[in-house]
Amino acid sequence: MQKKIQLPLRIEDIESLKAGDRVLLSGTVYTGRDAAHKRMVEQEKEGIPLPIELQDQVLYYTGPTPAKPGEVIGSAGPTTSGRMDLYTPALLEKGLKGMIGKGYRSEEVIASMLKHKAVYFGAVGGAAALIARSIKKAEVIAYEDLGTEAIRKLIIEDFPVFVINDIYGGDIYKDEIAKYKQ
Amino acid sequence: MKKIAYEQIVEKVKTMCIESNYNLGEDVYVAFKNALQTERSETGKEVLTQLIDNADIAKVERVPMCQDTGTAVFIAEVGQDCHIVGGRLVDAINEGVEKGYSEGYLRNSMIYNPMNRTNTGNNTPAIVHIDLVEGQELTLHMTAKGGGAENMSALKMLKPSDGMEGVKEYILSIVKEAGPNACPPLVVGVGIGGNFERCAFLAKKSLFRPLGIRHQDPVVAELELELMEQINRLGIGPQGMGGSTTALDVKVELESCHIAALPVAVNLNCHASRHQTIVLK
Numbered sequence: 334m335q336k337k338i339q340l341p342l343r344i345e346d347i348e349s350l351k352a353g354d355r356v357l358l359s360g361t362v363y364t365g366r367d368a369a370h371k372r373m374v375e376q377e378k379e380g381i382p383l384p385i386e387l388q389d390q391v392l393y394y395t396g397p398t399p400a401k402p403g404e405v406i407g408s409a410g411p412t413t414s415g416r417m418d419l420y421t422p423a424l425l426e427k428g429l430k431g432m433i434g435k436g437y438r439s440e441e442v443i444a445s446m447l448k449h450k451a452v453y454f455g456a457v458g459g460a461a462a463l464i465a466r467s468i469k470k471a472e473v474i475a476y477e478d479l480g481t482e483a484i485r486k487l488i489i490e491d492f493p494v495f496v497i498n499d500i501y502g503g504d505i506y507k508d509e510i511a512k513y514k515q
Numbered sequence: 516m517k518k519i520a521y522e523q524i525v526e527k528v529k530t531m532c533i534e535s536n537y538n539l540g541e542d543v544y545v546a547f548k549n550a551l552q553t554e555r556s557e558t559g560k561e562v563l564t565q566l567i568d569n570a571d572i573a574k575v576e577r578v579p580m581c582q583d584t585g586t587a588v589f590i591a592e593v594g595q596d597c598h599i600v601g602g603r604l605v606d607a608i609n610e611g612v613e614k615g616y617s618e619g620y621l622r623n624s625m626i627y628n629p630m631n632r633t634n635t636g637n638n639t640p641a642i643v644h645i646d647l648v649e650g651q652e653l654t655l656h657m658t659a660k661g662g663g664a665e666n667m668s669a670l671k672m673l674k675p676s677d678g679m680e681g682v683k684e685y686i687l688s689i690v691k692e693a694g695p696n697a698c699p700p701l702v703v704g705v706g707i708g709g710n711f712e713r714c715a716f717l718a719k720k721s722l723f724r725p726l727g728i729r730h731q732d733p734v735v736a737e738l739e740l741e742l743m744e745q746i747n748r749l750g751i752g753p754q755g756m757g758g759s760t761t762a763l764d765v766k767v768e769l770e771s772c773h774i775a776a777l778p779v780a781v782n783l784n785c786h787a788s789r790h791q792t793i794v795l796k
Contacts, residue, residue: 397582398578398582399621407622408573408579408580412583412663435698436695436755437696455754457565457754458698458754459581459698461582462572462576462578462580463568480623493565495756506694506756508757509556509558509757510694510750512556513556513757513758513759
């Protein structure tokens with residue numbers, strides 16, 4: 334079954350999602366990967382306000398290829414989320430409600446997601462040309478000097494993801510791998 | 516003596532960078548289609564379908580199939596009877612990479628220094644391995660190697676007493692630990708023997724061999740098939756979301772080593788297994 338969800342995330346949507354669900358996301362997401370996370374958390378410690386309001390928002394871990402002339406964005410698939418684990422609990426504290434990436438999260442991040450009622454979505458790693466079709470607008474809004482790692486505001490339409498971790502402790506990696514192990 | 520011009524190498528390398536990122540090789544495409552027939556998980560089938568659609572879109576629209584357009588890795592087989600004129604081979608390769616990544620709108624992922632982490636802005640330096648061979652030709656093998664899968668790669672100096680069972684166990688443990696992070700379905704490159712640095716190279720070199728092509732030594736070929744079966748029983752599946760397709764292929768390269776040693780390297784490659792070969796003569 335495929336669900337359609339409008340972003341930013343509302344609590345009733347978060348509550349309706351279960352690990353393993355196929356979801357099409359539409360609305361606004363912000364990109365951010367390694368260098369942007371490091372800078373956000375460092376600035377936060379120094380008392381500098383974050384460049385984006387994170388309440389109810391979703392972060393997409395991606396570093397797109399340069400857009401060809403006339404295109405909104407280049408290819409833009411998910412990068413490995415685990416590299417952001419060190420910084421994620423601090424962002425969940427600030428109201429972040431969802432993340433899109435690929436791969437395992439640490440126990441600490443999962444615990445923090447449960448505490449703050451946030452979900453982790455997985456997009457298909459490498460499906461970057463397909464995913465780019467669902468990105469309708471892209472605008473660099475912070476850390477332009479970081480190039481592909483700058484924070485972009487994206488307007489997405491029917492962006493295909495799977496729910497990896499829900500707010501009830503469901504985890505697609507743990508649950509599904511066990512099913513097919515021989 | 517055959518002369519090969521610097522500029523000719525630059526142009527060929529440029530084309531290899533662009534084409535490898537836009538066009539998924541037929542070998543990988545066929546492996547996706549075959550996996551779709553045998554995959555048991557519905558989620559796994561959906562992932563494989565997205566990957567096939569993605570490859571079609573990238574080819575038709577001439578855009579990179581993956582946003583991680585990789586580190587450009589080359590194995591250059593230089594015929595000892597050819598003469599490269601107009602500059603150094605490595606400079607020509609780097610200039611080709613710079614042109615290819617810029618003109619092809621590919622992502623620049625290389626940084627000057629792991630400590631200060633400033634992007635070089637042109638995806639150089641390429642990693643270049645040079646092999647001097649017989650003849651007058653220059654053969655360039657290229658792969659655009661993704662960072663996610665490379666990160667989950669590993670090497671271990673086993674003890675000779677660990678034997679083949681120890682080797683297999685180690686390879687499986689690395690694939691298991693990588694789980695969804697390395698973008699399965701994977702191509703698993705294995706190096707056995709050599710020494711510390713040679714072993715890692717063997718694992719990388721194995722990834723240049725097209726999917727579905729077995730090692731010429733039947734004993735090694737059998738080992739590849741056995742490892743593939745064991746890996747596909749782990750249940751990791753496409754994108755680690757569960758299923759029966761964890762590896763599209765397993766490649767093993769093996770060489771002599773010291774009596775005290777049993778080095779094993781596992782170089783994981785994501786499903787975007789981009790590899791190309793051209794011959795200049």
